[in-house]
Amino acid sequence: MKNLNNIADLKPLLEAAVKPKVIITTHHKPDADALGSSLGLYNYFLKKNIPAQIISPTDYGDFLKWMPNENSVINFEEFEEKSIDLISDADLIFCLDFNALKRIHKLGDIVKLAPAQKVLIDHHLEPEGFEDFRLWTTQASSTAELIFWFIELMGDVALIDADIASCLYAGIVTDTASFKHPSTTATTHRVAAVLLEKGAKSNKIYEAIYDNYSENRTRFIGFCLSEKLQILKEYNTALIVVTEDELKKFHILTGDSEGLVNYGLSISGILFSVLIVDRKVARKMSFRSKDKFPANEFARKYFNGGGHFNAAGGESMEAIELVEAKFKEALNQYKNYLTT
Numbered sequence: 520m521k522n523l524n525n526i527a528d529l530k531p532l533l534e535a536a537v538k539p540k541v542i543i544t545t546h547h548k549p550d551a552d553a554l555g556s557s558l559g560l561y562n563y564f565l566k567k568n569i570p571a572q573i574i575s576p577t578d579y580g581d582f583l584k585w586m587p588n589e590n591s592v593i594n595f596e597e598f599e600e601k602s603i604d605l606i607s608d609a610d611l612i613f614c615l616d617f618n619a620l621k622r623i624h625k626l627g628d629i630v631k632l633a634p635a636q637k638v639l640i641d642h643h644l645e646p647e648g649f650e651d652f653r654l655w656t657t658q659a660s661s662t663a664e665l666i667f668w669f670i671e672l673m674g675d676v677a678l679i680d681a682d683i684a685s686c687l688y689a690g691i692v693t694d695t696a697s698f699k700h701p702s703t704t705a706t707t708h709r710v711a712a713v714l715l716e717k718g719a720k721s722n723k724i725y726e727a728i729y730d731n732y733s734e735n736r737t738r739f740i741g742f743c744l745s746e747k748l749q750i751l752k753e754y755n756t757a758l759i760v761v762t763e764d765e766l767k768k769f770h771i772l773t774g775d776s777e778g779l780v781n782y783g784l785s786i787s788g789i790l791f792s793v794l795i796v797d798r799k800v801a802r803k804m805s806f807r808s809k810d811k812f813p814a815n816e817f818a819r820k821y822f823n824g825g826g827h828f829n830a831a832g833g834e835s836m837e838a839i840e841l842v843e844a845k846f847k848e849a850l851n852q853y854k855n856y857l858t859t
Contacts, residue, residue: 524652526638526653526654526669529638530673532611533569538568539611540609541569541570541572542573542609542612543560543571543573544574544575544576544614544623544630546616546617546622547576547622547624548578548579548773549575549579549616550579550583550694551693551694552661552662552663553579553615553616553617553662554583555583555663555686555691556615556661556662556686556687557575558588558686559663559683559687560613560666561591562683563670563675563678565588566675566678566680567678572605573593574593574602574626576623577773578597581731581774582728582732582774582777583689583774585727586685586686587685593605602629606629606633610636612635612636612637613638614637614638614639614640614641615640615662615666616640616641616642617641618643618646619647619649631649636652637649637651638650638652639652639654639655640654640665640666640669641654641665642657642662644657644815644827644828658704659707660700660703660707661691661694661702662690663687663689663691664687664690664691664710667710668710670683679713680718684713684719685714685719685720685724687714687719688711688714688715688719688724689728691707691714692711692721692725692728693728695707696781698711700829700830701829702827732775733772735769735770736775739775740782742769743761743782744782748782751850754791754850754853754854754857755790755791755857756790756791756793756850756857757783758792758843758847759779760795761794763799766796766797766798779794779805780792780793780805783807789809790812790856790857791807791857792806792808793805793806793846795846797839801834801835802835802837802838802842803833804822804832804833804834806826806832807830811856812856813856814826814827815828815830815831817853818833821833821845822834
């Protein structure tokens with residue numbers, strides 16, 4: 520374990536006779552790592568008799584709703600006033616799987632102004648620095664793995680039960696793409712082994728996440744691959760652009776486009792895969808790359824984004840046609856990274 524920062528200083532606060540009131544939050548449109556790490560930590564706090572509440576900035580996909588105690592999560596967009604009251608009364612706010620307060624949208628300003636001390640647990644590059652306590656390193660496969668490290672630092676691995684283990688295992692298996700990403704280390708496998716020993720069922724978790732899609736989502740994926748996939752051979756790049764009308768046609772819900780960007784990288788010779796989706800508020804972009812292409816730098820430079828070296832996201836307020844044109848023009852600036 521490296522770069523554990525000052526997170527160990529939290530132990531006296533969590534072990535005090537009067538338990539702190541805790542809020543846990545994560546980035547908007549949580550994925551399995553975001554929600555899994557949040558619920559893993561929440562279920563751990565339940566075992567410690569520490570009063571805690573998860574507040575998600577937005578909704579999330581139905582494929583995550585199997586996680587133990589998921590029904591306790593508050594959606595800020597639905598319960599804004601209640602969320603604000605809970606945050607203002609908190610002693611500690613745990614911020615998981617994001618490195619900047621803008622990643623939780625409107626909730627960011629509320630968290631920033633809250634009197635509670637902030638705790639960052641994250642593995643993304645360049646943390647903003649809003650926190651009082653930090654467990655941060657890019658060497659972890661996922662925030663779920665970092666939550667395991669946190670529990671270990673607190674001396675409480677014995678408290679991990681099947682509920683905690685299942686949530687954390689889901690975060691690890693998805694953020695590593697089933698242990699194939701370069702961020703997967705020997706430590707990652709050792710953590711996963713402990714979680715399996717504690718009761719996580721790998722086959723059931725995989726089925727819940729990957730074998731639980733709606734018919735609409737499955738037909739949408741087929742449509743995107745047959746009709747929308749562009750191969751930009753000059754740049755060894757795959758691109759899918761989805762319009763708002765196409766989302767409506769297939770009745771796409773939150774989480775239904777999860778993983779779509781990865782299909783491009785499965786094509787031989789493709790080094791960069793991009794998904795552009797025309798959401799109502801903004802054009803959302805997902806970037807995935809192989810080897811030396813800096814997806815996070817590309818996202819930050821052109822599309823107000825960021826993330827991991829090979830997996831990043833961005834957004835634009837411009838019309839989708841302009842976003843697509845800007846993307847293709849920007850590719851030329853990175854041609855040296857994309858040609859072999």
